[in-house]
Every structure is written in C-alpha cells, then in structure tokens.
Amino acid sequence: xxxxxxxxxxxxxxxxxxxxxxxxxxxxxxxxxxxxxxxxxxxxxxxxxxxxxxxxxxxxxxxxxxxxxxxxxxxxxxxxxxxxxxxxxxxxxxxxxxxxxxxxxxxxxxx
Amino acid sequence: xxxxxxxxxxxxxxxxxxxxxxxxxxxxxxxxxxxxxxxxxxxxxxxxxxxxxxxxxxxxxxxxxxxxxxxxxxxxxxxxxxxxxxxxxxxxxxxxxxxxxxxxxxxxxxxxxx
Numbered sequence: 001x002x003x004x005x006x007x008x009x010x011x012x013x014x015x016x017x018x019x020x021x022x023x024x025x026x027x028x029x030x031x032x033x034x035x036x037x038x039x040x041x042x043x044x045x046x047x048x049x050x051x052x053x054x055x056x057x058x059x060x061x062x063x064x065x066x067x068x069x070x071x072x073x074x075x076x077x078x079x080x081x082x083x084x085x086x087x088x089x090x091x092x093x094x095x096x097x098x099x100x101x102x103x104x105x106x107x108x109x110x111x
Numbered sequence: 112x113x114x115x116x117x118x119x120x121x122x123x124x125x126x127x128x129x130x131x132x133x134x135x136x137x138x139x140x141x142x143x144x145x146x147x148x149x150x151x152x153x154x155x156x157x158x159x160x161x162x163x164x165x166x167x168x169x170x171x172x173x174x175x176x177x178x179x180x181x182x183x184x185x186x187x188x189x190x191x192x193x194x195x196x197x198x199x200x201x202x203x204x205x206x207x208x209x210x211x212x213x214x215x216x217x218x219x220x221x222x223x224x225x
Contacts, residue, residue: 032212043115043201043216044154089154098144098167099214101154 003027004092006102013109019077021105023090028071030092034099035064035075038087047088048075080109113138115204115217123223129190132220136183136204142166143185144214145177148199157200160185161207189222197224 005024013019025033031052036044050057050064050073057064063076077084087106091099116135124130136143144167145157156169160179177187183204189196199221203214 034214036216041218043203043218046213046215049213093212096166098156098159098169099154100156103153 003100004090004102006090006105008105009103010106011108013077013080013107015080015082015109015111017080017109019080019084019107019109020074021088021090021107022072022074023092023102024070024072025092026071027092027094029094031095032093033064033066033073034091035062036089036091036101038089038104044089077107080107082109082111085109115202115215117200117202117217117220119220120218121221121223123225124192126192126194126224128192129188130192130222131186131188132200132202132222134185134187134202134204134217136185136202137215140204140206140215141183142205142207143179143183144203144205145185145187146201146203147171148201148219149197154201157187192224194224196222198222 003026007022034049035047037047038044048059048062050066061078066073085108087104089104090102093099118133142161144159147155158177159167163179174190179185199219201219203216205214
C-alpha cells in the first residue's frame with residue numbers, strides 16, 4: 001500500500017517558469033510533511049517542511065501548499081532555474097514513526 | 112558543522128557474501144535512520160536507532176541488521192547478499208526527539224551485488 005502518491009514522475013519546465021509537484025496521502029494521522037531535493041550522486045537534502053496547522057509555507061522561491069481536507073500537498077518552485085534540476089521527494093510521517101516517501105519527481109529546467 | 116558521513120561510498124560484493132556499511136551522524140544527533148533507495152521502489156525505510164536502541168524497523172528480511180554505538184555512529188549489516196540488494200543505502204541523522212523530523216542524509220553507499 002503506497003501511503004504517499006507523488007506526481008508527475010518527470011517534469012520539464014522552462015527557465016523562469018513555475019514547477020509544481022503534487023503529493024497525496026492516505027493516513028490522516030500524518031502530521032509532518034517535508035520535501036527533499038536530491039542531486040545525482042548525493043543524498044536527499046531537506047528543502048522545506050510543513051505541519052498540518054498551516055495551509056502554506058514559503059522559503060525563498062520554494063512554497064508548500066497544504067490542503068488538509070483533500071489530503072494533498074504540493075511544492076511550487078517559482079522562477080525555476082537550471083540549477084533546480086534534480087529529483088524531488090515528498091514525504092510524510094506522524095509522531096514517532098519513520099518518514100514515508102513518495103516515488104520522486106525528476107525535474108529538468110531548460111533554458 | 113560536518114554533515115553525515117558514510118563509508119565506503121562504493122562497494123562491489125558477490126552474491127552470498129555479507130557487507131557492513133558505516134554511518135557517522137552530525138555531531139549532537141542521536142537518531143540514525145537507514146534507507147534503501149532503488150529506481151523501482153524509491154526510498155524505503157530499513158530501521159532507526161536512538162541511543163543505541165532500535166526504535167523503529169521497516170519491512171525488510173532479517174538479513175538486514177544494524178546497531179548503534181555509544182558515540183551515535185551506526186552500522187548496518189546485510190548477510191547472504193542477493194542480487195536484489197543492489198541499491199544506494201542512505202543513512203540520515205536527526206537530533207532524535209522524533210525520528211522523522213529534520214532528518215539530514217549522508218551521500219550514501221552504492222552497493223552492487225554480482
């Protein structure tokens with residue numbers, strides 16, 4: 001049973017455009033929703049995270065939007081740059097349980 | 112502050128052998144989690160250690176085991192290697208209050224089983 005479904009699998013965006021990656025979860029007990037960025041040959045790096053008591057969190061060009069009733073959350077990358085080309089993972093957890101990851105989205109930002 | 116380090120970075124083993132991977136967490140971090148990353152299955156949780164005790168365990172066979180030392184360094188062991196064990200093995204550390212929050216990953220150990 002896949003608890004966190006991520007889409008799309010791959011995404012191509014023009015430089016300066018907005019990249020949007022979506023995740024849907026099933027377990028309503030989840031209370032922590034991070035996004036990770038992974039470059040080839042590197043481990044995932046924590047990008048931004050949100051708790052369900054807020055609907056949006058912004059850090060620089062990265063924004064998480066959270067819809068508790070729909071059990072969905074998304075990552076928006078504004079003014080996408082070639083350096084943002086990487087694989088992005090959403091994840092979720094509750095309390096003292098481990099992170100459950102989505103399958104990942106490979107983002108390519110082209111000039 | 113130094114990040115999470117993992118050794119070795121690359122490893123080639125033969126089916127049936129065993130392997131030990133090492134992880135040194137960020138200084139002050141007491142929780143270490145291990146993940147297996149493959150193209151087909153993505154990131155899958157193996158186990159998590161906190162203060163030398165296994166606190167959480169994923170759905171992997173008993174051939175996968177781990178331990179944590181008093182300095183928070185951790186090792187994982189895979190016995191009787193199978194071809195399907197070829198993967199990137201990642202460890203992540205956190206302060207430890209709750210295992211998932213603010214996890215920082217190492218670069219991983221790329222294990223190839225032939």
